[in-house]
Amino acid sequence: MKRITTATFLEKKQRGEKITVLTAYDYLTAKIVDSAGVDAILVGDSLGMVALGYPSTVPVTMDEMIHHTKAVVRGRERAMVIFDMPFLSYQTGIRDAILNAGRALKETGCDAVKLEGGVEQAETIRALVDAGIPVMGHIGLQPQSVNVYGGYKLRGKSEEERKKLLEDAKAVEEAGAFAVVLEKIPSDLAKEITESLSIPTIGIGAGKFCDGQVLVFHDMVGLFEEFKPKFVKRYAELGKEARRAVEEFIKEVKNGEFPSDEHSY
Numbered sequence: 001m002k003r004i005t006t007a008t009f010l011e012k013k014q015r016g017e018k019i020t021v022l023t024a025y026d027y028l029t030a031k032i033v034d035s036a037g038v039d040a041i042l043v044g045d046s047l048g049m050v051a052l053g054y055p056s057t058v059p060v061t062m063d064e065m066i067h068h069t070k071a072v073v074r075g076r077e078r079a080m081v082i083f084d085m086p087f088l089s090y091q092t093g094i095r096d097a098i099l100n101a102g103r104a105l106k107e108t109g110c111d112a113v114k115l116e117g118g119v120e121q122a123e124t125i126r127a128l129v130d131a132g133i134p135v136m137g138h139i140g141l142q143p144q145s146v147n148v149y150g151g152y153k154l155r156g157k158s159e160e161e162r163k164k165l166l167e168d169a170k171a172v173e174e175a176g177a178f179a180v181v182l183e184k185i186p187s188d189l190a191k192e193i194t195e196s197l198s199i200p201t202i203g204i205g206a207g208k209f210c211d212g213q214v215l216v217f218h219d220m221v222g223l224f225e226e227f228k229p230k231f232v233k234r235y236a237e238l239g240k241e242a243r244r245a246v247e248e249f250i251k252e253v254k255n256g257e258f259p260s261d262e263h264s265y
């Protein structure tokens with residue numbers, strides 16, 4: 001089976017073929033999304049909120065990311081696996097960024113890393129690419145900076161912010177990133193960015209003009225029920241279905257229906 005690579009991403013943009021990306025944090029989810037045919041699996045630091053119960057992505061560590069990415073790599077056959085660099089694994093300097101991203105590639109078998117930031121991270125992206133580490137950029141809403149912005153609001157509303165985001169996108173491309181995530185920005189701005197870049201843009205809450213889309217798996221199948229941003233479409237209600245199954249199990253154990261002869265030796 002032919003593995004998806006950074007070159008495939010570029011070819012898809014050139015052919016006008018949409019790119020699909022979903023998150024996974026474990027072996028089974030990776031198997032599901034890989035066998036369904038996504039182009040890339042992002043082991044997002046959303047892991048912190050979705051799988052580990054943290055209040056934000058800020059507490060996530062390299063060790064946690066490595067542990068989960070190893071499981072994801074074991075579950076994929078075709079999709080590219082992208083490792084999300086956690087907070088303070090790259091912001092502290094180029095040497096730290098190379099050592100941590102290198103550790104991710106060497107210890108997990110992932111194919112690329114993703115990091116948040118535009119102009120201010122361009123030098124780091126360039127250094128990683130020069131060291132042989134493919135990088136996906138991430139601009140717009142940057143969840144690791146939640147404490148600076150005081151929330152997860154739409155970015156790129158003012159003229160000043162629009163200009164900055166266009167500069168960020170260009171800086172990430174010029175630094176050598178193979179793709180860039182655009183998070184929670186107006187559709188018309190995402191369109192302008194997408195048309196101005198030769199690398200693919202992968203949108204989340206950035207409208208339909210991006211070259212591809214990424215969603216958090218647990219959001220799109222209805223497993224993460226605490227809140228639902230406007231940009232999430234629920235393709236299933238697995239949380240409700242799982243709760244119904246558990247309630248039925250409890251009822252049947254209590255009333256002696258389970259286990260029946262069929263489930264006994």
Ligand code: KIV
Nearest residue numbers: 023044045046181214
């Ligand atoms: O951590 C994550 O899941 C992400 C996506 C939302 C892009 O960064």
